[in-house]
Amino acid sequence: MTLQKSNSLNPHVSVDCVIFGFDKGQLQVLLIKRGGKDEALALPGDLIRDDENLDEAASRVLYELTGLRNIFLEQLRAFGDPERLEANSDIQWLNSVREEPQARVITIAYYAIVKPGKLHPKPSSFASEVKWMPVLELPMLAFDHSVILSQALHHLAASLKKEPLLAFEMLPRKFTLRQIQKLYEEVLNKNIDKRNFRKKLQTAGMLIPLDEKEVGVSHKPARFYQFDKKKIKTKGWL
Amino acid sequence: MTLQKSNSLNPHVSVDCVIFGFDKGQLQVLLIKRGGKDEALALPGDLIRDDENLDEAASRVLYELTGLRNIFLEQLRAFGDPERLEANSDIQWLNSVREEPQARVITIAYYAIVKPGKLHPKPSSFASEVKWMPVLELPMLAFDHSVILSQALHHLAASLKKEPLLAFEMLPRKFTLRQIQKLYEEVLNKNIDKRNFRKKLQTAGMLIPLDEKEVGVSHKPARFYQFDKKKIKTKGWL
DNA sequence: AAAGTTAGTGTAATCGTAACACTTAGGCAA
DNA sequence: TTGCCTAAGTGTTACGATTACACTAACTTT
Numbered sequence: 001m002t003l004q005k006s007n008s009l010n011p012h013v014s015v016d017c018v019i020f021g022f023d024k025g026q027l028q029v030l031l032i033k034r035g036g037k038d039e040a041l042a043l044p045g046d047l048i049r050d051d052e053n054l055d056e057a058a059s060r061v062l063y064e065l066t067g068l069r070n071i072f073l074e075q076l077r078a079f080g081d082p083e084r085l086e087a088n089s090d091i092q093w094l095n096s097v098r099e100e101p102q103a104r105v106i107t108i109a110y111y112a113i114v115k116p117g118k119l120h121p122k123p124s125s126f127a128s129e130v131k132w133m134p135v136l137e138l139p140m141l142a143f144d145h146s147v148i149l150s151q152a153l154h155h156l157a158a159s160l161k162k163e164p165l166l167a168f169e170m171l172p173r174k175f176t177l178r179q180i181q182k183l184y185e186e187v188l189n190k191n192i193d194k195r196n197f198r199k200k201l202q203t204a205g206m207l208i209p210l211d212e213k214e215v216g217v218s219h220k221p222a223r224f225y226q227f228d229k230k231k232i233k234t235k236g237w238l
Numbered sequence: 239m240t241l242q243k244s245n246s247l248n249p250h251v252s253v254d255c256v257i258f259g260f261d262k263g264q265l266q267v268l269l270i271k272r273g274g275k276d277e278a279l280a281l282p283g284d285l286i287r288d289d290e291n292l293d294e295a296a297s298r299v300l301y302e303l304t305g306l307r308n309i310f311l312e313q314l315r316a317f318g319d320p321e322r323l324e325a326n327s328d329i330q331w332l333n334s335v336r337e338e339p340q341a342r343v344i345t346i347a348y349y350a351i352v353k354p355g356k357l358h359p360k361p362s363s364f365a366s367e368v369k370w371m372p373v374l375e376l377p378m379l380a381f382d383h384s385v386i387l388s389q390a391l392h393h394l395a396a397s398l399k400k401e402p403l404l405a406f407e408m409l410p411r412k413f414t415l416r417q418i419q420k421l422y423e424e425v426l427n428k429n430i431d432k433r434n435f436r437k438k439l440q441t442a443g444m445l446i447p448l449d450e451k452e453v454g455v456s457h458k459p460a461r462f463y464q465f466d467k468k469k470i471k472t473k474g475w476l
Numbered sequence: 477a478a479a480g481t482t483a484g485t486g487t488a489a490t491c492g493t494a495a496c497a498c499t500t501a502g503g504c505a506a
Numbered sequence: 507t508t509g510c511c512t513a514a515g516t517g518t519t520a521c522g523a524t525t526a527c528a529c530t531a532a533c534t535t536t
Contacts, residue, residue, distance in 0.1 A: 009288050010248035013318075013344055050247050050342070053319040078316040078346045080251075081291040104288065106251055106344075108316045178482075195485070196525065203523095218534035219482040416513075433516070434494065441492095457512040458501035 016045035018152035022170040023116035032127035042142035058110040080106035168227040176222035254283035256390035260408040261354035270365035280380035296348040318344035406465040414460035
C-alpha cells in the first residue's frame with residue numbers, strides 16, 4: 001500500500017436521500033435538479049461535514065431541503081464504484097480550479113419517509129428545482145441514482161411487510177382503511193383481499209377508530225382511523 | 239458550506255470485515271491484532287484504494303488475510319461518527335509525521351462467511367496475530383468494532399431465517415442433519431424441535447442424501463448430506 | 477327513483493407450525 | 507456378551523394463520 005497515494009486521493013463522502021411519500025394513491029419520490037434546466041434529475045444529497053456523523057448529515061440534507069425534522073430516516077447502504085461520477089457540482093468546480101485529478105465520491109444512501117401535505121417543495125441553495133415524481137414512471141436519474149433508488153424501493157417493500165410503523169409514517173394522521181390498503185397494494189405491487197386485510201389490522205389492534213367519516217364522496221363514506229403508537233407491532237405481520 | 243474545508247479534510251474510507259465461521263459447534267469470528275501484544279482485538283480491514291469499488295476492497299482484505307476468494311460477502315452498512323478513532327495505524331503514523339490534524343475514518347462494514355477447515359489463520363502484513371474467537375465470549379474490541387460486530391451478528395441471524403443458502407455456506411461440503419440444526423440453534427440462540435426441523439428440510443428439498451455415514455462415533459451414526467445448489471429457496475423458510 | 481360507487485362484514489377450506497415419545501445402531505465398560 | 511450410554515431417525519394430532527369468496531348499506535349523481 002502506498003501511503004502517499006491513498007492519502008492524497010482520499011475520496012469525497014456524501015449522503016444521498018431517497019425520500020418517499022404516498023400521495024394521490026401513488027408512491028412518490030422527491031427529486032431535484034441542481035443546476036440547469038436540462039440536467040438529469042437526482043437524489044438530494046451533500047458532502048458530509050467534518051463535525052457530523054452519517055445520520056446527522058442525512059438529517060441535515062433533509063432539513064435544508066424540506067424544513068422538516070424528526071422524519072423517519074434510515075441508512076440503506078454505501079455506494080462507491082471508482083467510476084462513480086461526481087455527486088456534487090461544487091467538487092467539479094473545485095477540482096477544475098485546482099487542476100487536480102478528480103477524487104472519487106463514495107455516497108451513503110439513506111431512505112426517508114415524509115407524510116403527504118407536510119411538504120411543499122421549493123427551490124433551495126441545494127437545488128434549482130425540487131419535485132415529487134411517481135416512482136413507477138421515472139426518467140433516468142443522474143449518476144448511479146437509479147440504482148440507489150431501485151434498491152431503496154426494494155428495501156421499503158421488504159420493511160413494510162415487517163413494520164406497520166412505516167405504513168403509518170406514510171399516511172396522514174387520519175386515514176381510512178382503504179387508504180392503508182392502497183398503500184400496501186402500491187408498494188408491494190399486488191392486490192390484497194379487503195376482508196382479510198381488515199381482519200389482520202383488527203388483530204394487530206394498532207388502529208383507533210374515530211367518530212368521523214369522509215364527506216362529499218359519492219359512495220358510502222368511510223370511517224377515519226388513527227394509528228395507536230403505543231401498540232406498535234414490528235415483526236412479520238403481513 | 240466551505241469548499242476548502244470540506245476538501246482539505248476529506249475523510250479516510252476503509253472497509254472492515256466481520257468474518258463468521260461455524261466450528262466445534264460454535265459461531266466464531268475472525269479477529270486480528272495489528273501491532274503489539276496488548277493491543278485490543280479488531281476486525282480485519284483496510285483503506286479503500288483508488289481503483290477498487292467497495293466490494294472489491296472487502297474482497298481484497300479477505301484475500302490478503304485468508305488467501306481465499308469467492309467467499310460469501312455482503313455489505314452491512316457504513317459507520318462514521320466523527321469521533322471514530324483511527325482505524326488504521328498507518329494513518330496515525332502518517333498524520334503524526336505531517337503534523338496534520340487527524341482526518342476521521344468512515345468505514346464500510348462487510349460480513350463474510352467462511353467454511354470451517356478452509357482457513358488456517360496466520361499472521362500477515364495486515365496483522366501480527368489472527369485468530370478465531372467464539373462470538374459468545376468476546377472481549378472488548380478496538381474502536382467501534384464491538385458495535386459493528388453486534389450488528390453483523392444480528393443481521394446474520396435475520397438472514398439465516400430467510401436464506402438457507404447462508405447455512406450451507408457455513409457448513410462443510412458434507413454434513414449431518416444434526417450439524418445444520420446445531421448451527422441454527424447457535425445462531426438463533428434457541429432450541430429447535432428435531433422432527434419439525436427435519437420435516438422442513440425435507441419439504442424444502444435442498445438436501446441430497448449421501449451413501450455415507452459417520453464413523454467412530456459412540457452412538458448410531460448419522461447420514462451425511464450435501465446441499466443441492468440447484469434448489470435454493472431463498473424466502474422465509476424458518 | 478334508479479344507477480353507480482365504495483364501505484363494511486363472516487365462514488369454511490387449506491396450509492403451516494408446534495408439541496410430543498419410542499425404536500435403532502453403534503461404542504464402551506463391566 | 508451383556509447392559510448401558512448416546513444420538514439417529516421417524517408420524518400424528520391440535521392449533522393458529524392464511525386464503526378464497528358475496529352480499530347489504532350509505533351516499534352521490536343523473
